[in-house]
Amino acid sequence: MALLNIENLFVHYGLKTVLHNLSFTINAGEGWVIRGESGSGKTTLGKAISGQLRSTGQLKIDFNPQSPLPAEVLFVESWYRFTNLEGDRNFYYQQRYNHYQRKDTSTVAHELEQYGKEHSLSNARLEELLTTLNYHEVLDEQLFEISSGEHKKLQLVKALWLQPQLLIIDQPYTGLDVRSRANLNTLLNQYTTAGGALLLISNDMELPECGTHFITLEAGRIVPADKALYLKEQIAKPLPTFLLSPPQYTSQDIISMHDVAVRYDEKYVLSDIHWQVKAGERWLLQGPNGSGKSTLLSLITADHPQAYANHITLFGVKRGDGESIWDIKKRIGLISPELHWYFDANATVSQSLASGFFDSNGQYQKLRYAQKQQLEELLKFLNLFDVRNELLTTLPLGKQRLALLGRTIIKNPQLLVLDEPCQGLDHQQTRYFNHLVDTISKNGVTIIYVGHFESQLPACLTHKLVLAQGKMVVNESY
Amino acid sequence: MANYFNTLPLREQLNQLGVAEFMSNDEFADGVDALKGKKIVIVGCGAQGLNQGLNLRDSGLDISYALRKEAIEQKRDSWKNATDNNFKVGTYDELIPTADLVINLTPDKQHTSVINAVMPLMKQGATLSYSHGFNIVEEGMQIRKDITVIMVAPKCPGSEVRAEYVRGFGVPTLIAVHPENDPEGKGFDQAKAYCVGTGGHRAGVLNSSFVAEVKSDLMGEQTILCGLLQTGSILSFDKMIEKGIDAGYASKLVQYGVEVVTEALKHGGVTGMMDRLSNPAKIKAYKVAEELKQIMRPLFQKHQDDIMSGTFSRVMMEDWANGDANLLKWRAETGETAFEKTPAGDVKIGDQEYFDNYTLMVAFIKAGVELAFETMVEAGIQPESAYYESLHETPLIANTIARKKLFEMNRVISDTAEYGCYLFDQACKPLLGDFMKTVDTDLVGKNYNEGKDGSVDNQELVEINEAIRNHPVEIVGRKLRKAMTAMKAIKTA
Known part of the structure; x- marks a missing residue:
């Protein structure tokens, strides 16, 4: 008997029909992959199956009472949320760099312990998962201190520990480094072999061997894979004019770090960092999850208090010489998974882009005429003009990311810090964005780009820095 | 010490009670200039002390923390808060004499003993800031006449003061100058600059009085x-x-x-x-x-x-x-x-x-x-x-x-x-x-x-x-x- 049987399934949001007449059947032990461009209904389908959204038509789940796996459906969201000990989500993304003695969230270990108790799970299995995903090191950290890739792993550890009969994972690879991806695929193969039914929502190419069935969605309908819009190349538009002029450099030395170290109590997150970035250079920054990339970038974007205790010169001015963080931020366009995570939930698409002029999280100041022009040009260029008055958080994840990318370039800054900018984007969008980066780079902007996959990088990069366990292991021309 | 408010004639009581002016944005056009390059020493490093200090430093100001000897020797939380975030920390004796502005962010109840310890160490013409006026108004603390006394009071918990600042905003803030202690007439400009340093000027500032x-x-x-x-x-x-x-x-x-x-x-x-x-x-x-x-x-x-x-x-x-x-x-x-x-x-x-x-x-x-x-x-x-x-x-x-x-x-x-x-x-x-x-x-x-x-x-x-x-x-x-x-x-x- 089929585990999941879907016939003539519809989902409506108000008057809008987001899923049209879907029919398919999934059996125990099968691996399925849902593909489609951002906004095509992938996440909606996952939520409908897990019962989080109301649907019409037939959606039948027949658990196998003989299976050793628990008779449950689990939907793992692409977006991970945690709360502090008081059930509160009032965090800001720089918080993990400030040190305050009172601890507000629980530790990773405590979180897992609670989860295991709740579901009566075996600790031996947990050990196995922690080892395979190389996750022991972060167990003692506070939830808000760990990186986005480590949060993703925490979700995966929980899901694979529970091993429900039907497991749906939205964007399983987001933020994972190359090794972690391979390890995850091994675990997913084991899961289907054990009789689990797997549904991955992903446009990734490096899928597990068990992923043998595909559904491609386009505007809420199932289409044959080769006809899918997302595979078509997007026609390149001319760049907005304001992005053609070179940035106004105040110094040829953009970043200069001498013997930089960051530590919490006795634990070093970064050490022995000697790094020079000159105007117009375009760096690739790489390293496994938890190697210190985000911390290194936070020293550059003036988000880390320990910058004051180090020899760091930014844009020709030594940190701690009386400059304000806003003097530094106005020269930088930043996007990172953390910024996205904590971004103002009340901002519209338009406000989100415009806040890039002020380096604020949400827009609190009025735009001048020229800024309004620039905003409109950029919205049109990114195909976001029609949704400019929607709340950012109501767009599909990929489109949200695109809007925040717009935020980084809106003021044509001297330095672009692009920390995994394509996380959550599909292949088409990734190619499109990287093409955009290549085009913009011709005006001489300095770039630091974090990306795990060689196949998903812009072509313009000139230098490469690789971190491992907080130290530089590669520092060379690319 | 006599209750300060009760020493005032009625017309002056009413006068000070009635100060409340909602300030417009352009009154903060000078930014942090009035405190730029000045030595600012914060006394106390709890939630308000630490978070205000982080903001002020990020606004380009020179911040260090004066803590009691025992807090430093026993490496108490206040000492850890300050040193973990790479602030300079010293005893009252070491830091207060160098300060142009001393910011008192200790709990109300300690104010009398803190001020009694700090005031003799303060240099001629320095400024003392409070975030609550109880010590001045109710306890009637008398501050040396060469010292300027101001108040900057963010109307939110310390964690909020920091969170709003790094988002590029701020929290509503109340500022004041004590009329008995403004010998050089610089108090108001310094209070405004301090307020800008914490981000308060973006969220609405009320010019008030201690009373x-x-x-x-x-x-x-x-x-x-x-x-x-x-x-x-x-x-x-x-x-x-x-x-x-x-x-x-x-x-x-x-x-x-x-x-x-x-x-x-x-x-x-x-x-x-x-x-x-x-x-x-x-x-x-x-x-x-x-x-x-x-x-x-x-x-x-x-x-x-x-x-x-x-x-x-x-x-x-x-x-x-x-x-x-x-x-x-x-x-x-x-x-x-x-x-x-x-x-x-x-x-x-x-x-x-x-x-x-x-x-x-x-x-x-x-x-x-x-x-x-x-x-x-x-x-x-x-x-x-x-x-x-x-x-x-x-x-x-x-x-x-x-x-x-x-x-x-x-x-x-x-x-x-x-x-x-x-x-x-x-x-x-x-x-x-x-x-x-x-x-x-x-x-x-x-x-x-x-x-x-x-x-x-x-x-x-x-x-x-x-x-x-x-x-x-x-x-x-x-x-x-x-x-x-x-x-x-x-x-x-």
Whole structure:
């Protein structure tokens, strides 16, 4: 008997029909992959199956009472949320760099312990998962201190520990480094072999061997894979004019770090960092999850208090010489998974882009005429003009990311810090964005780009820095 | 030391009480210039001390921390907070003599001993800053005449001060210069620069006075903010138990209800909060609030009178001298109430249900906010100051109750607020005895609209809506909230 049987399934949001007449059947032990461009209904389908959204038509789940796996459906969201000990989500993304003695969230270990108790799970299995995903090191950290890739792993550890009969994972690879991806695929193969039914929502190419069935969605309908819009190349538009002029450099030395170290109590997150970035250079920054990339970038974007205790010169001015963080931020366009995570939930698409002029999280100041022009040009260029008055958080994840990318370039800054900018984007969008980066780079902007996959990088990069366990292991021309 | 306020002639008392000017953005055009390159030493490194220091340093100012020798030697939390974030830390002797500006961010109760230790070390012509004026106004601390004395008081908890700053915004802030200590006339410029350094200038700044700040702050915290929330919570819980509502449900409704209800207050004032109710419930809540105001007005007036005359602070300081005997006793009693001891049940209560099933609390809050505001304004405090110390702070205190009930609220607020809160609570409960006998579960515990047909009289509704919207706290509130619309919503449970 089929585990999941879907016939003539519809989902409506108000008057809008987001899923049209879907029919398919999934059996125990099968691996399925849902593909489609951002906004095509992938996440909606996952939520409908897990019962989080109301649907019409037939959606039948027949658990196998003989299976050793628990008779449950689990939907793992692409977006991970945690709360502090008081059930509160009032965090800001720089918080993990400030040190305050009172601890507000629980530790990773405590979180897992609670989860295991709740579901009566075996600790031996947990050990196995922690080892395979190389996750022991972060167990003692506070939830808000760990990186986005480590949060993703925490979700995966929980899901694979529970091993429900039907497991749906939205964007399983987001933020994972190359090794972690391979390890995850091994675990997913084991899961289907054990009789689990797997549904991955992903446009990734490096899928597990068990992923043998595909559904491609386009505007809420199932289409044959080769006809899918997302595979078509997007026609390149001319760049907005304001992005053609070179940035106004105040110094040829953009970043200069001498013997930089960051530590919490006795634990070093970064050490022995000697790094020079000159105007117009375009760096690739790489390293496994938890190697210190985000911390290194936070020293550059003036988000880390320990910058004051180090020899760091930014844009020709030594940190701690009386400059304000806003003097530094106005020269930088930043996007990172953390910024996205904590971004103002009340901002519209338009406000989100415009806040890039002020380096604020949400827009609190009025735009001048020229800024309004620039905003409109950029919205049109990114195909976001029609949704400019929607709340950012109501767009599909990929489109949200695109809007925040717009935020980084809106003021044509001297330095672009692009920390995994394509996380959550599909292949088409990734190619499109990287093409955009290549085009913009011709005006001489300095770039630091974090990306795990060689196949998903812009072509313009000139230098490469690789971190491992907080130290530089590669520092060379690319 | 004599109570400073009581040494003033009446016209000067009224003059200082009446200072409240909402400042416009362009008054902050000079940024942090007035403090640029100056040595700023913060005394104390708790939540306010650390977070304000992080902001000021990130604004390009030179910040270090002076801590007591024992705090440094024993590596206490304050020492760790400062050193972990790479601030320079030293003893009073090492750092105070170098300071152009000393910022006192220690708890109220320590002010006298801190100032007595710090003042002799301060250099000629330096500036001393407070974030609360109790020490100057009530304790009558005399500061050396060459020293400038200012106040910069962010009207939010320290963690919020930091979170809003790094988002590129700030929290509403009150600034003041002590007229007895402004020998060079530089106090106002320095207070503005300090305010810019914390980001406060982006969220609305009130130019106030030490006197206005203290007299309104004490009044607000004793009555609506802490006292009435405590009384209302306990009476509501007890009533539900008496009427047979499930204890877990009652506990949860009371613990989280005031937070959800006051979140509406934060966004849309009393009007916004009342508009969350159905029309029949709104009319009922309005009438109940009017009744409550009539019953409680003499108590609010007594608190304001005791604050103005200095009686309150004198009695409280006697308790300080007596090793906090009363405070500790009352604190223990609060920990023993049935509400405190009943854990919140594992039931889901939706956002709207908190309004529909807890209409009594809406009435309590409307009555308390309006009474506190009216009483302050009658006593010579300006509407802007009265707004900050009544309506504005209510959601912030409600937030602490949602965390860990009244015990948490009383732990987080200052000892001064806590002392006043108990005084109010003890007097208010018996005062409301007869009123509470008339309350049934439609007002607290069950949906007010249940079993009613929802009809209302048009004319009555129009009149009540108008009365709600045109209350003076709503008029000044609309203006002040506009300046802080961008503040992130306090989360709900």
